[in-house]
Amino acid sequence: MCGIVGYIGKKQAAPILLEALKKLEYRGYDSAGLAVRSDGGEVNVIKTQGRLSKLCDRTQNGTAVEGTCGIGHTRWATHGEPSEENAHPHKCMDGTVTVVHNGILENYRELREKLVRNGYTFYTQTDTEVIADLLDYYYKKYKAGPVDTIARFMMRARGSYALAVLFKDCPDDIYVARKDSPMIIGAGRGEYFIASDVPAILKYTKRVYYIENGEMARIGRESVEFYNIDREPVEKHCVRVKMDENAAEKGGYEHFMIKEIHEQPKAVELTLNSYLNGEYVDFSDCKLTDKFLQTDEIVIVACGSAYHVGVVIQYVVEKLARIPVRVELASEFRYRDPVLGKNALVVAISQSGETADTLAAVREAKERGVRTLAIVNVRGSSIAREADRTIYTFAGPEIAVATTKAYSTQLAVGYLLALEWARIEGRLDDVQCAAYIEELRSLPQKIEEILQNKTPIQKFSADHPTMKDVFMIGRGIDYAICMEGALKLKEVSYVHTEAYAAGELKHGTISLIEEGTLVVGVLTQRGVSEKTASNLEEVRSRGAFIVTVAFEGDKIPVEANGAYTVPATDELFAASLIVVPLQLFAYYVSLQRGLDVDKPRNLAKSVTVE
Ligand code: G6P
Numbered sequence: 306m307c308g309i310v311g312y313i314g315k316k317q318a319a320p321i322l323l324e325a326l327k328k329l330e331y332r333g334y335d336s337a338g339l340a341v342r343s344d345g346g347e348v349n350v351i352k353t354q355g356r357l358s359k360l361c362d363r364t365q366n367g368t369a370v371e372g373t374c375g376i377g378h379t380r381w382a383t384h385g386e387p388s389e390e391n392a393h394p395h396k397c398m399d400g401t402v403t404v405v406h407n408g409i410l411e412n413y414r415e416l417r418e419k420l421v422r423n424g425y426t427f428y429t430q431t432d433t434e435v436i437a438d439l440l441d442y443y444y445k446k447y448k449a450g451p452v453d454t455i456a457r458f459m460m461r462a463r464g465s466y467a468l469a470v471l472f473k474d475c476p477d478d479i480y481v482a483r484k485d486s487p488m489i490i491g492a493g494r495g496e497y498f499i500a501s502d503v504p505a506i507l508k509y510t511k512r513v514y515y516i517e518n519g520e521m522a523r524i525g526r527e528s529v530e531f532y533n534i535d536r537e538p539v540e541k542h543c544v545r546v547k548m549d550e551n552a553a554e555k556g557g558y559e560h561f562m563i564k565e566i567h568e569q570p571k572a573v574e575l576t577l578n579s580y581l582n583g584e585y586v587d588f589s590d591c592k593l594t595d596k597f598l599q600t601d602e603i604v605i606v607a608c609g610s611a612y613h614v615g616v617v618i619q620y621v622v623e624k625l626a627r628i629p630v631r632v633e634l635a636s637e638f639r640y641r642d643p644v645l646g647k648n649a650l651v652v653a654i655s656q657s658g659e660t661a662d663t664l665a666a667v668r669e670a671k672e673r674g675v676r677t678l679a680i681v682n683v684r685g686s687s688i689a690r691e692a693d694r695t696i697y698t699f700a701g702p703e704i705a706v707a708t709t710k711a712y713s714t715q716l717a718v719g720y721l722l723a724l725e726w727a728r729i730e731g732r733l734d735d736v737q738c739a740a741y742i743e744e745l746r747s748l749p750q751k752i753e754e755i756l757q758n759k760t761p762i763q764k765f766s767a768d769h770p771t772m773k774d775v776f777m778i779g780r781g782i783d784y785a786i787c788m789e790g791a792l793k794l795k796e797v798s799y800v801h802t803e804a805y806a807a808g809e810l811k812h813g814t815i816s817l818i819e820e821g822t823l824v825v826g827v828l829t830q831r832g833v834s835e836k837t838a839s840n841l842e843e844v845r846s847r848g849a850f851i852v853t854v855a856f857e858g859d860k861i862p863v864e865a866n867g868a869y870t871v872p873a874t875d876e877l878f879a880a881s882l883i884v885v886p887l888q889l890f891a892y893y894v895s896l897q898r899g900l901d902v903d904k905p906r907n908l909a910k911s912v913t914v915e
Contacts, residue, residue, distance in 0.1 A: 307393070307407040308332040308379040309488065310505060311469045311479050313526055314496025318375035319367030321509070323360065325498065326379050328505040330357055331704055331903075331910035332407075333381025336392035339364065340403045341375035346476050348403050352392040356904075376469040376479060376499070378405040381909040384413070385430030394471075395434045397441035398425060403471040404440065406433040407501055408486040408913065411464035436462075440470065451480045455521050456536050459484065465661060465913065469499050482521040486913045487659045487687060490514040490522060490529060492543055497524045502683075502911075504702050507550040512543045515685055546684070549701075560902045562705035562797065566888050567756055569713045570749035573881065575699040576714040577721070577745055584739040586721045586728075591696045595729050597676065600650040603630040603726075606638045606666040607654040608912065610708045610792060611715060614654050616785040617880045618719035624877060625733065626726035635662035636915070638669065645675045652722075653679045656703060656711035657911040658686025665915075667692050680718050682711050696722075705903045706910045707797050709888050712789060713752070716881050720745060723877075744875045748882070751872040755885045761869060762886055765852075766893035772823050775800055776814070776844075777887075778807040779827035780837050786827050786880045790887030797905050798894035807833075807840040820848035825887075826863070828855040829879035838863040854883055 308329025312318040318341050326337060337360040338352035349370060353359040357379055364370050378393035385391035393405045410416070413432035416439055421427070425438045436458065444454040451472050465485035472480065481488060481499055491498035491506040491513050498506040503513060514529065516522060520539060521532045531539040558564035580588055603622060605615035615632040622630045633643070635653070639662060645651070651670035655663045658681040667688055670677050679692035682700050689695040698714035724741055727733040733741075775794060777787035787804035794802040805814055807826070818824070826841045828834040834855070841863045845851050851865040856873035871882040895902045 307381050308501045308505070309376070309405050309407050309467055309469050309499065310378075310501075311376045311481070311499030311524070312496070313374040313477075313479050313524055314493065315373060315526070316496065317367065317371070318373055319364055319370035321367075321498075322375055322377035323357070323364070323367045324508065325500055325505040326357055326377050329501055330379050331706055332501060333379055333909045334904050335380055335382050335387030336389065337377070337379045338392045338394050339370065339375055339377045340394040340405070340471060341370045341372035342471060342476060343372045346473075348396070348400065348471055348473065350394050350396060350403065352389050352394070354387060354389045354392060374471070374477070374479065376403070376405045376471060383409050384432045391429050391431050393433055395429065395431060395437045397437040399441070401444060401473050402437050402440045404433060404437045405469050406436055407467040408465035409915070410436060410462055410466065412462065416461070436466070436468065444472070451475060451478070452521060452523065452532050452536050455480055455482050456532070456534050459519065459521075459534055467501060477525055479524045480521065481516065481524065483516050484518050485661065485664065485687075488516050490516065490524060492529070495526055497526070497529055499524065503546055504550075507546075511546050513546050514541050514543055544685070560705065560892075562707055562709065562892050562902050565703055565705055565710045566885070566892065568701065569710045569885065570753045570756070572700045572710045572714050573717050573752065574749040576717045577748075579699055580696070580718070580721050581742060581746075584735070584742055586725050586742070588696060588721070588725065591694055593678075593694055593696070597694060598650070598725055599729055600628065600648055602646045602649040603628055603652060604638075604643070604645065604649055604670075605630065605632045605652045605654065606635045606663060608635050608660050608662055610712045610789055611654040611656060611663070613785060613789040613792065614712055614715040614719060616788060617716060617782055618723065620782045620785060621720060621877050622723040622726055625723045626730045627732060628726055628730065635660065635666040639665040645670065645673055647674070649675050651675050651677045653677060653688055653692060654715050655679065655688050656682045656700070656708055656715070658683045658688040659911050659913050660688075661913050661915055664688050664691065680715055682714065703910075706905055706908050707793055707891070712884065713881060717745070717748075720878060741875065744878060748874065748878060751874060751882055752885055755871050755882060759889055762889045763893050765867065766890060766897050769823065770897055772800055772894075774817060775802040775823045775825065776805055776810070776818075777802065777825045777827065778805045778810060778837065778840060779830070780807050780833040781830045782876065782879050783827035783830050783833075783837065783883075786883045786887070787825070789880070789884055790825070790827075790890070793888055793891035794894060796908060797891050797902050798898055798900060799905070800894060807837040810840055811843065815844065815847065818844050818847045818849050822849045824849040824851055826851060826853045826865070827883055828853055828859070828861060829883060830876050831859070834859070835862050841865070854886060
């Protein structure tokens with residue numbers, strides 16, 4: 306994880322670096338730092354532990370640091386505790402090289418030992434200091450310049466990295482390289498920007514170069530040159546990105562999370578409309594033919610909330626299309642030597658398109674000759690580029706670490722795919738398909754109605770300030786919704802929450818139920834709601850405080866302490882509506898506890914390390 310920025314041009318670098326880092330704080334926020342080269346050639350490094358605001362204070366928003374070329378970093382600690390000393394940038398021993406790094410150098414111990422044998426001393430616990438020293442070692446040993454030095458490093462390093470490097474002897478250049486960690490270069494007039502992600506530089510330019518895996522670049526004030534690992538020049542074209550800079554601002558909301566919750570009706574509508582043509586699903590923009598989609602085995606791979614989308618979609622696809630679907634955590638899939646039929650289709654779901662495990666799962670599938678389809682939000686991201694086909698969601702930039710609108714748009718794409726698979730399998734005629742599509746088109750309005758009914762959730766959160774353990778239970782799709790609801794509550798409010806398949810609770814977990822334990826029962830799947838209701842009765846009789854969440858108008862076969870309803874929809878699409886009150890609940894509990902809703906402790910939005 307971590308966010309990297311860089312600037313070289315005619316303006317003062319530090320204020321620009323800080324401004325860009327603010328847009329990358331979602332990638333990590335336990336320490337931050339800058340290295341700026343003064344006109345005298347000195348590289349000044351300033352680092353602080355804690356949020357970026359501390360670095361802004363220390364440098365008077367960058368005005369106290371002089372120089373027109375620099376690099377910056379916001380950290381999510383992997384090697385070494387979050388401290389000023391371990392914060393980036395890191396210099397080699399004599400200051401020849403200064404580095405910021407995103408990723409993990411897996412063989413850092415072995416390289417560190419080699420460097421110690423060659424007289425290097427280490428002052429931090431980071432893998433990045435090893436990179437700085439190794440670059441210094443190759444630079445001095447082979448005396449063939451920065452590109453050669455970085456290429457040697459890339460051949461020797463295992464793991465993932467995006468690097469921005471200042472060489473003391475090259476005052477007018479920044480060097481960068483990447484492997485499995487994202488990095489882009491923005492082009493201005495007489496200036497260039499470096500960032501881990503496009504929104505960081507949108508304020509300055511919309512012209513972007515994407516650096517591919519295993520590539521390097523030399524960035525000067527007037528030009529940029531790209532190289533492959535053999536040090537050969539690589540031709541690259543600048544792309545004009547279509548992104549609204551203001552889309553990543555809070556727009557009057559107190560937090561990004563609540564703003565993004567409120568953006569769901571629009572995001573879902575936009576995503577649906579992008580792939581609907583009247584009464585038909587139309588993925589032709591994504592070059593998705595029936596031949597490509599035809600499969601006898603679907604394997605969904607994803608992490609976090611995107612995995613929970615996969616669990617919902619598994620139920621929907623199996624119900625509608627009767628194709629077997631497996632959902633796997635990408636981090637497991639990539640290492641467990643999975644059995645994949647020749648005609649399998651691997652579907653990767655990812656908001657960022659950069660999650661290391663999901664990307665690795667896509668590569669694993671491709672290596673085995675299996676087709677890959679990605680559902681991704683961030684245009685041009687690694688997963689989007691590497692999968693055989695990509696369907697983009699239209700959530701827009703999502704800044705809050707806890708995902709909301711991306712989850713909802715991923716569901717929307719999943720439903721459309723389910724309809725396509727059902728049509729291809731001959732299990733859905735035009736009339737049935739049109740009916741489902743009509744129902745899908747009504748979802749944004751129904752989400753809007755839920756957003757107008759926030760008060761009971763706000764009040765409930767305020768009335769239950771001391772909740773300690775929460776259980777969310779349901780069956781089928783209701784269980785899948787609980788998984789996402791529980792994750793939301795855990796990540797932003799730090800309340801221990803578990804999602805349970807309602808029928809499974811009595812096989813052990815029920816022993817955790819005490820007087821007053823909150824149990825949320827989701828009851829939208831009518832064929833099994835009575836069963837879930839019986840499970841709720843079981844916990845109620847052991848002292849649990851029961852709250853049900855269900856469709857308006859449905860009879861709830863259990864006497865609950867609280868009940869919340871959402872507008873009714875087809876049971877298959879229940880997740881799109883039920884998730885909204887659960888997101889709101891997590892948000893308000895977090896607020897109630899005075900926590901940092903948008904940047905919960907220990908987390909980062911885009912997990913580009915294993
Ligand atoms: C992180 C985020 C989650 C997200 C997961 C997968 O853990 O905090 O909200 O679901 O990564 O991210 P992706 O970008 O692949 O959807």
